[in-house]
Amino acid sequence: MSKIKILLIEDNRLLREGIAAMLNDDGEFEVVARSEDGDAVHQLKSLDVSPDVVLLDMGLEKANSLKLMALLMEELPAAKVIAMDILPDHVDIVEFVKAGGSGFILKNAPLEDWIKTIKIVVTGEKVLPPMLTNSLFTQIVEFAIKNGADQHTDSVQFTRREREVVDLIAKGLSNKEMAESLHIATFTVKSHVHNILEKLELKTRLQIATFARTEKSG
Numbered sequence: 001m002s003k004i005k006i007l008l009i010e011d012n013r014l015l016r017e018g019i020a021a022m023l024n025d026d027g028e029f030e031v032v033a034r035s036e037d038g039d040a041v042h043q044l045k046s047l048d049v050s051p052d053v054v055l056l057d058m059g060l061e062k063a064n065s066l067k068l069m070a071l072l073m074e075e076l077p078a079a080k081v082i083a084m085d086i087l088p089d090h091v092d093i094v095e096f097v098k099a100g101g102s103g104f105i106l107k108n109a110p111l112e113d114w115i116k117t118i119k120i121v122v123t124g125e126k127v128l129p130p131m132l133t134n135s136l137f138t139q140i141v142e143f144a145i146k147n148g149a150d151q152h153t154d155s156v157q158f159t160r161r162e163r164e165v166v167d168l169i170a171k172g173l174s175n176k177e178m179a180e181s182l183h184i185a186t187f188t189v190k191s192h193v194h195n196i197l198e199k200l201e202l203k204t205r206l207q208i209a210t211f212a213r214t215e216k217s218g
Contacts, residue, residue, distance in 0.1 A: 003030040004122055007044060007051040007076070009068070010084065011036040011060050015107065019055070019084075022111060029118065037063045041075050051079050053118055055105070058085040058096070059174075066172065069099050080121045093128075094206060095172045103127035156199050165192045169205055170212035 006023060008031050010016040016034055023029040032051055033043040037060060044051065054072055058065045065083075072081055080102040083093075093104065103121040105114055117127045158166065161182070168178045175193070179186040196208055 003028060004053060004118060005030050005032045005049065005051045006118070007032065007040050007054045007079065008034040009037065009040050009055065009060070010034070010057040011062060012057075019114075023114070023118075026111070026115060028115070036060075037068070041071065044076075051076065052122055054079050054081045056081055056083055058083045064177070066095050066099060069096070069101065073100055080124075082117060082121055082127070094209070158196070158199070162192050162196050162199075165189065166196060166208060166212050169193070170209045172209070 006029055008016060008020055008023075010019060013036070016036070020031040020034050024031055032049045033040045035043065054076065056065060056069060056072070060068065069081060072079065081100070082103040082105055083096050083101055084105050084107050086107050096104075103117050103126060105117045105127075109117075120127050161184075164182060165178060168181060173181065175186050175189045178189045182189070193205065193208070197203065200208065200211060202208060202211070
């Protein structure tokens with residue numbers, strides 16, 4: 001039986017080499033290319049190899065992971081994309097699903113979970129991280145809408161900066177990307193997000209994003 005060919009995109013060198021070694025040693029997988037960014041796509045073209053699965057780090061430092069995913073979907077349409085993260089952000093998960101992603105794997109998951117996730121995704125099924133197993137993969141966006149805020153803008157007093165953060169969350173930006181866009185520190189962004197959650201009486205960034213989109217459409 002032929003091995004499952006994998007393209008690995010992870011910007012932490014130690015993790016990249018460790019994941020590659022772990023999968024190659026299993027015997028059922030072959031990491032055919034690895035990179036810290038989208039350069040791996042060019043590697044594959046030069047090797048004339050098409051991967052079955054792409055393991056994509058959702059927290060890349062030098063590239064926007066979701067934008068890179070769009071490139072992957074275009075250049076490698078037959079490959080299934082699995083996102084990797086330590087603590088996946090709910091907003092990122094929604095955007096990943098909408099972009100056509102096939103699965104999620106926690107970086108600190110045991111080897112058997114990595115093997116199971118990859119094998120399931122190759123068959124065409126979808127896999128979510130454990131904290132979302134009670135929701136069907138294709139219903140995450142609907143779940144977000146059902147759990148959105150019922151409050152109206154005129155009942156919530158946002159500062160100018162908080163309003164900017166709300167709008168950027170709705171666009172799917174990470175804390176780091178918001179900090180760069182607003183020219184403020186990441187911990188300041190986190191403070192604003194915390195204040196927004198309290199004002200809206202919400203628990204997650206996903207609900208903030210839903211609130212913003214519902215508010216806009218309303």
